[in-house]
Amino acid sequence: MPSLEDRRLIAALHGGFPLGDRPYAEVAAAHGLTEEQLLEKLRAWLAQGVLTRFGPLFQIERAGGRFLLAAMTVPEARFDAVAAQVGAWPEVAHNYRREHALNMWFVLAAETHAQADAVLARIEADTGLTVYAFPKEKEYFVELKLPLEAIHAD
Amino acid sequence: MLTEFDRALIAATQGGLPLVPRPYEAVGAQLGVSGEAVRERLAQMLDEGLVRRIGAVPNHYKLGFVANGMSVWDVDDARVDELGAQIGRLPGVSHCYRRPRRLPVWRYNLFAMLHGTSREQVREEAKAIAALLGDACSAHDILFSTAILKKTGLRLVD
Numbered sequence: 671m672p673s674l675e676d677r678r679l680i681a682a683l684h685g686g687f688p689l690g691d692r693p694y695a696e697v698a699a700a701h702g703l704t705e706e707q708l709l710e711k712l713r714a715w716l717a718q719g720v721l722t723r724f725g726p727l728f729q730i731e732r733a734g735g736r737f738l739l740a741a742m743t744v745p746e747a748r749f750d751a752v753a754a755q756v757g758a759w760p761e762v763a764h765n766y767r768r769e770h771a772l773n774m775w776f777v778l779a780a781e782t783h784a785q786a787d788a789v790l791a792r793i794e795a796d797t798g799l800t801v802y803a804f805p806k807e808k809e810y811f812v813e814l815k816l817p818l819e820a821i822h823a824d
Numbered sequence: 825m826l827t828e829f830d831r832a833l834i835a836a837t838q839g840g841l842p843l844v845p846r847p848y849e850a851v852g853a854q855l856g857v858s859g860e861a862v863r864e865r866l867a868q869m870l871d872e873g874l875v876r877r878i879g880a881v882p883n884h885y886k887l888g889f890v891a892n893g894m895s896v897w898d899v900d901d902a903r904v905d906e907l908g909a910q911i912g913r914l915p916g917v918s919h920c921y922r923r924p925r926r927l928p929v930w931r932y933n934l935f936a937m938l939h940g941t942s943r944e945q946v947r948e949e950a951k952a953i954a955a956l957l958g959d960a961c962s963a964h965d966i967l968f969s970t971a972i973l974k975k976t977g978l979r980l981v982d
Contacts, residue, residue, distance in 0.1 A: 671888050680887070685877035689863045692845055709843050715880075716840070723881040725841035726866060728834055728978050732874040733826050739923065739935075757974045760981045765973035768894065770965070772930070775894070779978040781826070802930065808905060808922040812912035 672720055676711065680721070730779060736786045737763070737779050739804040741772040742797070749773070752797050761789045772802065829855075830874075833865060835980050841878075881977070889939045893946040893966040895953060896932035898925075903960045904934055910956055911936050916949035931963060943968060 672680065679701055688696045698708035715721040731737060744752045749767075756762055756776055765776035780786035794801045826834070832855050842850040848866070849859035869875040884892065899907060904922055911920045911934075919937040936953060940946040950966055 671886065677887060680880050680882055683880040685879040687841075687878040689848070689867050689878075691848070691859065691863075693847065694843075694845060705845055709845075712843055716843075718886070719883050720886045721880050722883050722975055723840045723977060724843075724879070725837050725839070726869075726878045727876045727881065728838060728869075729873055729876045730834075730978055732872060733830070753973045760979045762974060763977050763979070764975050766892075766969045767971040767973055768967040768969050770967045772967075774973070775967070776974070781980060785981075802926045804923040804926070804930075804935075806921040806923055808908065810905075810908040810912050810920040810922070812917055812920055 672715070676715075679711070680715070683724075730781065733781075734783075735779070735781045736783045737777055737806075738786045738790070739775065739777050739806070740790060740793075741775045741802050741804065742793075742799045743771050744774045744797075744799060752799070755796055756793055759789055759793070761785065829857075829865070830869075831980060833862065834978075838978050838980065883972075883975070884939055885972070888941055891938075891940045891943045891946045892969045893938045893940075893943070893950070894969070895936045895938050895946075895950045895966045896964060897934040897936070897953070897957060897961050898931045898963040899934045899957060900960045900962075901933070907957055907960055908934055911953055914949065914952050914956070916940055916946065917953075932965065938966070 682701070683697065687693055690696055692705065694708050695705040698705045712724055716724065752774065753765065756774070757765055761778045761780045763777050763779040765774065767773060768775050778786045778789055780789065790801050790803060836851050836854050841847040844850050846859060848862040852859040852862045866875060866878070908920055908922055911917055916938045917936050918939055921935045922933055923935055925931055925933050938946045938949045940949060946966065950964070954961065954964065
């Protein structure tokens with residue numbers, strides 16, 4: 671696990687990355703680092719999987735796109751094969767195994783509603799399993815509690 | 825709908841910004857525009873909400889938050905919006921949504937994602953939600969995650 675100091679830096683890097691010409695240098699200076707030291711830390715965190723990404727998070731729904739949560743009950747013997755089938759779709763942004771009869775929960779990120787629906791239909795056809803879609807009907811405001819958020823909605 | 829430039833800009837940055845001193849210049853060079861054009865459009869996208877934020881996307885597990893529970897609640901439809909709006913202030917909650925029930929297999933209409941350093945901590949967080957919901961909630965469950973099967977985020981498809 672990163673040091674406490676590094677975890678605080680990760681929390682501080684959560685958002686608000688500057689749009690200036692030398693943004694890493696700006697952020698580095700604010701944290702007593704050199705530009706190259708900050709870049710090295712980011713490279714290491716990405717390589718170690720501490721960060722899955724560093725950059726803009728797009729809310730594609732603001733441009734007609736869709737994020738869609740869906741779940742399936744996958745027989746244990748087929749779990750890995752179905753996970754591979756589902757994961758092969760580039761539209762599948764996240765997929766989690768969860769302890770429940772509905773044991774596979776994934777999120778589609780698609781440029782249009784029609785594309786999201788089409789991928790769900792294909793997953794159903796390819797796996798022969800029922801897919802339950804859980805479109806969000808309302809998103810409630812959540813206060814920023816660093817570094818705990820932003821794992822699922824993006 | 826996205827313009828051609830927006831699509832190209834998203835495709836070039838959805839996997840992350842280049843880790844070079846002038847990342848926006850590097851993206852611009854790739855797209856055949858100036859770094860200035862990239863920075864201006866990203867600033868507009870932030871204003872429009874098309875960019876939610878620019879920064880680090882952590883893997884919670886690697887930061888010690890090894891327990892992730894999707895808490896789900898069957899809440900009176902007449903009160904769910906009023907109560908859902910209050911849940912976002914509670915500790916551990918990273919997202920909170922109202923979603924449709926899928927009867928008879930799924931009775932829950934309120935989803936609150938919880939994170940903690942242990943399952944016990946997540947269960948404590950859920951207790952705070954239960955207390956807040958009171959008699960408006962008739963049943964709940966916590967679906968703990970046991971594996972991340974994929975986590976890439978948005979990827980535009982050609």
